Amino acid sequence: MRLLLDLGNTRLKWALQGPSPAWLAQGVLEWREDLAALPVAWADFARPSQVVGASVVDDAREQRVAAVVRHAFGGAPTWLRTPASACRVRNAYAEPQRLGVDRFLAMVAAHAAGQAPCVLASAGTALVLDALAADGRHLGGLIAPGVQLMQRSLLDATAQVRPQRPGDILQLADNTADAVTSGCWQAAAALIERFHAQMRPRLGGAPALILDGGDATQLVPLLSLPVQIGKDSVLRGLALWADAQMPAPANH
Structure with missing residues (x-):
């Protein structure tokens, strides 16, 4: 255990x-x-x-x-700590330890599940994107503020943008609350779709899109791409790494 x-x-x-x-x-x-x-x-x-x-x-x-x-x-x-390679996944970073271990483990889980080639999008505090080839090569990725962080940064940096209520996600907004909320959510969705489109030729033309993180379910309706929702990706990748690198004693 x-x-x-x-x-x-x-x-x-x-x-x-x-x-x-x-x-x-x-x-x-x-x-x-x-x-x-x-x-x-x-x-x-x-x-x-x-x-x-x-x-x-x-x-x-x-x-x-x-x-x-x-x-x-x-x-x-x-x-x-993030390795250069493990579980048939190869880290693209020249300094492997600088890649977030959560990103590496999510790729381990996706590769082991047969989901590569794929784009992995983790939508939480940060919006993190990674491209993973079918052979386990990590091509690299992008990091941007997550939706909530985008909204807080906008409010902190402006004097006039002060919504009086939480906004709704709309295509067009006619008030500040909805405009801020809609702009940040749509920006996140647009970055995911742009990254996926740019990676298509490098990943063989039809990479899966795997979406994980606390904001994943709210992003799904905003995307025009088929989406697979990841569940416990980091924990599943960690279990696979531990199975390979430090198998449990036989009496447990």
Whole structure:
């Protein structure tokens, strides 16, 4: 049994992995919540043979989570740092460790599932795009502000843009609230479609589009492309990496 940890910018996701493909248990914790909720959620678990984590947060937050894991299970997690290659996926970055480990693991999950060639779009705090060839080559990607971050940046940088209510997503807006909301959502959708179009010839003409992240479901209706919704991509990629690099002891 293995405990998997995905420390993202907005929240921590975890899953308990057993011998079957389905998770034995899983959960999500927003960073604004108390980490003391984790031992409560894990209270009925037997001690896992391994605790493996992927993190894009700062060292201090990693150390806080590691302390919770030590207190709950008596051992520290193993943190995966982005490699140059693993699980038949090859990192495009000249300095491999500078690619977010979440991006690498999402590609591992997509390649293992037979979804490559594909464009992966993660719509969360940031909007992150990656192109993955059928043979596992990562061609590179783009990073832009996520929809919520775009809206906050616009409000912080302007004096007159002060919506009095949350806006709706429209093709044409006749008020500021709807204009801000619609502009940011449509900008995100347009970037995804543009990137996909530019990658088509380099990925063999018909790459899948895999959309993941907290804003994924709201983006789907704005896209003119067929979309596959990714689920637990980072955790699934982390499980595959752990299976390949640090198989669990035979007695667990």
